[in-house]
Amino acid sequence: MPTNRPFARVLDRLKAVGLRPTRQRLALARLLFEQGDRHVSAEQLHDEALQANVRVSLATVYNTLHQFTTLGMLREVVVEPGRSYFDTNISDHHHFFFEDDGQLQDIPGERVELARLPEPPAGTQVRRVDVIVRLGGSKS
Amino acid sequence: MPTNRPFARVLDRLKAVGLRPTRQRLALARLLFEQGDRHVSAEQLHDEALQANVRVSLATVYNTLHQFTTLGMLREVVVEPGRSYFDTNISDHHHFFFEDDGQLQDIPGERVELARLPEPPAGTQVRRVDVIVRLGGSKS
DNA sequence: CAGTAGTTTGGAGTTTTTCCAAACTATTGA
DNA sequence: TCAATAGTTTGGAAAAACTCCAAACTACTG
Numbered sequence: 181m182p183t184n185r186p187f188a189r190v191l192d193r194l195k196a197v198g199l200r201p202t203r204q205r206l207a208l209a210r211l212l213f214e215q216g217d218r219h220v221s222a223e224q225l226h227d228e229a230l231q232a233n234v235r236v237s238l239a240t241v242y243n244t245l246h247q248f249t250t251l252g253m254l255r256e257v258v259v260e261p262g263r264s265y266f267d268t269n270i271s272d273h274h275h276f277f278f279e280d281d282g283q284l285q286d287i288p289g290e291r292v293e294l295a296r297l298p299e300p301p302a303g304t305q306v307r308r309v310d311v312i313v314r315l316g317g318s319k320s
Numbered sequence: 321m322p323t324n325r326p327f328a329r330v331l332d333r334l335k336a337v338g339l340r341p342t343r344q345r346l347a348l349a350r351l352l353f354e355q356g357d358r359h360v361s362a363e364q365l366h367d368e369a370l371q372a373n374v375r376v377s378l379a380t381v382y383n384t385l386h387q388f389t390t391l392g393m394l395r396e397v398v399v400e401p402g403r404s405y406f407d408t409n410i411s412d413h414h415h416f417f418f419e420d421d422g423q424l425q426d427i428p429g430e431r432v433e434l435a436r437l438p439e440p441p442a443g444t445q446v447r448r449v450d451v452i453v454r455l456g457g458s459k460s
Numbered sequence: 461c462a463g464t465a466g467t468t469t470g471g472a473g474t475t476t477t478t479c480c481a482a483a484c485t486a487t488t489g490a
Numbered sequence: 491t492c493a494a495t496a497g498t499t500t501g502g503a504a505a506a507a508c509t510c511c512a513a514a515c516t517a518c519t520g
Contacts, residue, residue, distance in 0.1 A: 200517055202467060222508080237469050242508065256401070261509065264401040276440070279447060287438055289490070295435035297453065298427055300416070304455040307419060311451050313437065315444040340486055342498060362477080377500050382477065402476065402507070 190214065197251045200271040207234040208244050212254070219257065219284040225266075257284060259312055274311035287313065328412050330354065337391045347374040352394070355411040359397065365406075379446040397424060399452055414451035427453065 190209045194201045212218060212229050220228075226241045245266050248254040255267040259277045265284055272289035292311050300306050330349045334341045351368050352358060360368075363460045383404050388394040395407045399417045405424055414430035432451050440446050 193331045200466065202517075204468070223506095238507095239470080239509080240468055243468080255443070258398055258401050261396070261398050261404040262402065264507085276438075278444065285441075291436065291438040292434065293436035294432070294451070296431065296433035298416075298431040300453065300455055301425075303458045304418065305458075307454045307456040309451065309453050311449065313440065313449050314447045315440055316447040318445075335494065342486075344499070363475095379478080379501080380499055383499080435477090 193253070197253065199247065199251070202276050203234045204229075204234070204240050205244055207232065207238065208241065209248075212248070212266075217286055218269070219265045219267050221263055221265055257310075259284065259314075274313070276313050276315055278315050280315075280317050287311070323343070333393070337393065339387065339391070344374070344376045344380050344383055347372065348381065349388075352388070352406075352408050356433065357426055359361075359405045359407050361403055361405055397450075399424065416451070416453050416455055418455050418456075420457050427451070 187206055187210060190206060190213055191201050193213070194205060194209060199205060207229060208225065210227060211232065212220070220237065222241050222245055225245070226236065226238050229236045229241070249256050249266065252270060255270050257265045257267050257275060259265070259275070260282060263282075267284070267286075269286055274287040274289070274292050276285040276287055276311060277283075294309065294311070297308070297309070321400055327346055327350060330346060330353055331341050333353070334345060334349060339345060347369060348365065351365060351372065352360070362381050364377065365385070366376065366378050367382070369376045385394065389396050389406065392410060397405045397407050397409050397415060399405070399415070400422060403422075407424070407426075409426055413426040414429070414432050415452075416425040416427055418425070434449065434451070437449070
């Protein structure tokens with residue numbers, strides 16, 4: 181009966197990574213993961229939580245976002261100075277960035293082909309390759 | 321006699337884009353453009369200027385970096401939350417980012433081949449495509 | 461149910477960047 | 491050459507995003 185345990189999926193995820201399912205974490209996780217792929221900033225998520233009547237401090241939102249990122253449940257995307265976005269899509273993919281309104285949009289991994297890339301310098305390894313397609317207003 | 325006009329190149333560049341060659345701008349432009357490709361933060365450039373005995377305020381450094389960027393003499397690179405780098409290389413190229421020490425390194429444009437990219441959404445145009453190869457510590 | 465280890469919190473602090481109005485200066489043209 | 495003016499610079503205050511901290515709180519363990 182899924183209706184009896186509406187938070188089950190999110191709850192299990194928290195347990196799976198070894199985080200206590202506190203009221204705050206559970207609520208933030210639901211906001212993040214129960215509505216498809218999202219790109220949110222800390223401030224945004226904090227506002228959403230307050231609007232959903234979940235009392236959480238901004239510090240906790242930052243803590244949680246960083247924990248989730250470290251544990252591989254989120255991916256941090258940096259496209260603008262002075263603001264980080266957290267992406268709930270952790271599969272291999274890239275981004276459109278709309279410079280006019282600051283929105284991010286996923287580009288599925290298979291829509292981009294990197295046919296050639298240089299070798300990483302000796303002693304280093306590639307952690308990730310980010311492709312950001314920066315978009316401007318209407319074509320002129 | 322190039323030795324008589326050591327700032328000539330930089331001075332001409334400022335004139336070419338319609339900026340007055342003030343003492344501060346000239347000094348910053350020399351620090352930026354007279355030593356090959358560089359990636360500097362505002363704070364870094366400010367320190368360099370002071371060490372070179374050029375009195376400049378941090379506000380002017382920011383103003384200047386943004387003017388240069390707007391005029392196409394610099395390119396802003398955002399790889400880390402909370403800090404912008406300005407790249408004196410404005411040709412088509414990409415970046416290695418060393419996550420451990422925060423350094424940036426150019427990847428010449430021809431070393432990367434994007435064989436496939438999605439169409440930009442209707443009403444938008446691609447301003448730029450950034451490829452950032454994020455590198456981690458030694459291979460393990 | 462008590463102990464404890466993990467979590468949350470408000471508020472202060474830090475860092476980076478922007479803003480502003482006053483002072484300054486390069487350029488223009490008379 | 492000089493005054494007018496338009497563009498620049500400046501320090502300091504302020505904004506914005508994020509981090510830190512010690513005290514209070516709470517989920518788990520036995």
